[in-house]
Amino acid sequence: MARWEPDARGRLMLAALALYTERGYEQTTVADIAQRAGVTERTFFRHFADKREVLFDGSGMLQDTVVAAIAAYKEAPPLDVVGAAMERAAVAMQDRRDFARQRAAIIAATPSLHERELLKLATLGTAAAAALRDRGVPPVAAALAAELGVAVFKVAFEQWITCQLDFPACIRATLDELSALHSPSPAPRP
Amino acid sequence: MARWEPDARGRLMLAALALYTERGYEQTTVADIAQRAGVTERTFFRHFADKREVLFDGSGMLQDTVVAAIAAYKEAPPLDVVGAAMERAAVAMQDRRDFARQRAAIIAATPSLHERELLKLATLGTAAAAALRDRGVPPVAAALAAELGVAVFKVAFEQWITCQLDFPACIRATLDELSALHSPSPAPRP
């Protein structure tokens, strides 16, 4: 028998998700989470910088996916590149809709977690802008296109967890809405 | 002589701005701020919900300006409405560029403050979306247009504090960049 149960990190994440749902984020102490995971409080802080971070473990991977997709995409206008990258990220998240929904419910109920989520998305935007610049997109256009990409992601994510469509389809629908916003007249005469 | 000096709130804001600049946000305690303002620590927390909030006193007014501008603007496509509202907000901030720059420097140096700034902008976006819906814009288009408005505001703000242009001009320039992103070919044959 091992000296410690394996995967303390995974148990801490599950315990936090469950407790935040059961009794709310603020009513849950780090000691509670550690106890349910069968480790000490100190161990929690070895794995996660703070009490919020335990819910954001996948955000680094999401960012890597987006950045890689931007770098790899064929020659195209900046907006098409970020659109395709966001769809790619959506594909990677598709099979975790129940988790995403539970997590989103906790975050929506907790301003402090909402803040952290926004920081992660902003960091993703900054990384996306850098990846666009690496493709030769001028700085301001890159910053703007990256922000639009994140905006599309946010709106599409909201759709995804509240309706039946799958995530990539929500991204495509939101990208269509974005185009429509820029040509208010349904069909400019050809 | 009054029992207390008036405007404890204003003194707390000034003291916080000065101390955060002098020695950094994390190296400043609430006790330090309270002491410089001549009140107790407890009084600080009666005026501001937390140590960050003291830097975001104006954000409610900014939001009111944007929402009012959206409600009052003439019949026009959603993107034009938010664009005009952001320009209106920029006009209102124009005369506080030095303050904005000092504040931005503190925020840029402090992830925790960056988080709070993003939350305020997200809240502004939500309010702008609601104001667009009140004008009859469909929900998804409203959410997307509001996000675009905030994106333009962020990019333009960055321009404003790093270059010589005035804020409304930065907004207009960024709105032009936004249009350009959607029509990559310089001039589609008429």
Added chain:
DNA sequence: GTCTATAGGGCGATAGAC
């Protein structure tokens, strides 16, 4: 793993304005 400083909330007391 233990120790400590700080954030931030709860509660009652005080003193001025009205």
Added chain:
DNA sequence: GTCTATCGCCCTATAGAC
């Protein structure tokens, strides 16, 4: 009398230091 701003002290949990 009421209302409101401030104070002071006690408390817990976070998060960093040792």
